[in-house]
Amino acid sequence: MAPENKKRSLWDRIQFCDPRILYALFAVVVIGFEMVQVKMPVPNPVWVGKLYDRIESLPPDKAVLIDCDYGAGNRGECEGQFKAVIQHLFARNIKFMVVTWTTNVEGQKLGRQVLDEVAKKMNKVDGEDYVMFQAIVNAGGVTLQSLAKDIHGFVVKDINGRDLNEIPMMKNFRSIADVSLIYRVAYSWGGIPWIGFVQSVYGTPLAAGSAGIESSTAYPYLDSGQLCGLLAGAAGAAAYEKRVMEAGIVGETGIGTKTVSVQSFATLFVVVSILISNFAMFMSKLQSRKGRA
């Protein structure tokens, strides 16, 4: 319990300050750095490079399967990860299929907006260079297993209601044997069903993009080789965007780089406030000990 107001020392007042002050300061930091973009060095995590190299070495006759499961809440972190990877795939002329789930309608809608925008810029055609399937009801491992065995038998139609057999690029991609990489982009990388039912069974490489806060659970799988790459949070997106830009695929970095700069100062704010709070606690304790003495 916080001590009564009149008995509070300065350090106690700092320690138990009104949360609204914190909210206001945090809002000022975020909005301020959103408006005034500060150029920061982009981190270069090793797993981002591994995913980039993996995509660079993909055979052109096989497709990439993208599991797009991010939502509006984590768009800031995941959209950049999705966008940078599809830009890279388009640039390498590697065809890809995007799968979304009925449990997250936002994944389909947001993913489609990004796809349409990038495809238009890079002169790619829906059905020839990429395809987005109708959202699938996610019933766990069995769903992924069925999808892996027979894409045409399980998915049937794309988002525009076209039969998969009528889509030109899908003539060549019928099962997981025609897939050279699975890339899941979501708030939580949560790829354990993909690992259990697809990656470990068929040996198809799996990579993930997830929110920074969720990425720590992916590290054991990176170490074991079950995940071949990871884009963690906006920092991962920014690092990938930097590589894509350096390769001359796009002229400028994207949302990931913008977000990571603001996120950096927001993180610094959190760290500083925790340190201030702890320092205040320490000083308060010191003061009360002196008082007792």
Place this chain on the structure above:
Amino acid sequence: MSKRNVLKIIAFLVGLYFFLEYILPEKVGGEFDSYEVGSPVCVEKDGKKLQFYVGNYYKGRGIIGRMVKSAGKWKKDPKPCLQRSLFLKFDQYGLVEPDCAITPEGLTLLYLGQNEKEPVLCYAVSSDDGQNFKKKGPVVLSTNDVFKTFENAPNGQIPDRIKSFAADYKGGNWDVYLFTMTYRVWHAAGPDLKHLTLDAVPLVPSTLTEKSPNAFDVYKEGDAPVLVYVMDREITEFRKAGDGWTPKSWKAPAGNGTNDTIYAGGRMDVSDGILYLGTKKMQKGRPIDSPYETTLCAVNLRDKGDGEPLAPEMTVYKKVGASPRPTYLSYGTEWAGKFLTVVGSFAIFIAMINLMLFHGKKIYQSALNYNAPVGEEKLPGGGAPMRNFLKNAGYSAVFLIFLAVMIVCALKGQTDEAKGTIWKTSFDFLFNAIQAPMGSAVFSMITFYMISAAYRSFKVRSLEAGFLMAAAIVCMVGQMPIGELLASLVPESWKLLQLPWLSSKLLSVLNAAAYRAVLIGTLIGSVAISLRIWLGLDNSVYSSVD
């Protein structure tokens, strides 16, 4: 038998089915060569001409089929003569590039087995009748007479990764030519395929052609080997002349009589002056991917001079066949997947109906009270009827209205065809202006609460809490650009003080190790529970039965 026991048996059998489906390797079904055919090799046994070829039931996963020549025509066997291994790993991903020879044992066929991991394995099988094959074992090569196989070199001491090969058996001696990834050709010889001595230097030390050949074979003219390369529609023979190789080329005819074919990759075979090879259709100068009609064809090279026109001897077309079934039990998995999809869809419907009933009932009750006479007010709070109605059922009404609007707009405005219609515009507006910003706003609000919670509760009151805070700060800052900025101020050799390095080590070593321990523990528990349920030892799941 009690109802509970019946359920237990059903659960066990279903579990067993899916367990077997999961562990059994893929198996061919449908038409084994439905996708494409290629890599033919011809041999004459007991006066009968046989042709073996690779059939794919989809991209990759090749197995060997057979054709027999009778009355001047090639007839394909409906079933494959050599399939991929079920339980051995070396060729579970397919058999490619066969070559065969008649030996005292009968017919020996060699092929490259593709497996989950590199390298491919050159393997031999033999048959008495040219139809039923017995697996013999891998071809073993050596440069120092120690004929041993290794896990990463199953063919013994191979000089490079094998891309293709050719084999010939004459006078009790095998001659095997390996075409490697660096375009070199190595020669190995010996009486037994398990004891082949590799030459100290390659037969062809560097590439003879600028491009990688589509197909490769070697045949012998007397004792001298003749290398045959096929590149697109050009066939080239190389004969040894001094230190070099002299080429002799022909423009090959189109495989199926038209100009839109190209000679497919894989192996080919030259037998008695006839070249057997597979062809594919071509588009914009590149072979197009199957499934399309593919062809096995034979071209007469006999006594043809340099550049002379060639004539096809035979052409066997293969149209796209019946779809494959990848595994024995895959029907069950597909059925279960579809069943669960349907059940999942129903669950969504039931949830929607439930919500509609709940909110509809609320609106209905409020509407009844709306007409209640003044003074007999049943609703709490009193006041005007409209205000009461909105207070009690306002959110329900908004929910139902938006549910209906969103369903209609989504159904009619989702597809590309709806572009420009009111439905598409409404759907996009509802999503972009309401759903997405609200989702982001709700998520963003959590951050404010997190800051408040961290500020108030994240206090270093013990040594462990101190470690926790230090790790949290290192990880948070180390992954951000600010960490990079701070690291740039520290000399490169002082890694321990560089936050990105420290953060990556914390995450990939300490965090990974601890999380792995938690995961393994949890998963062992899950396996134990699953086994108990599967074997009927856990009665709690059947508690409502009987």
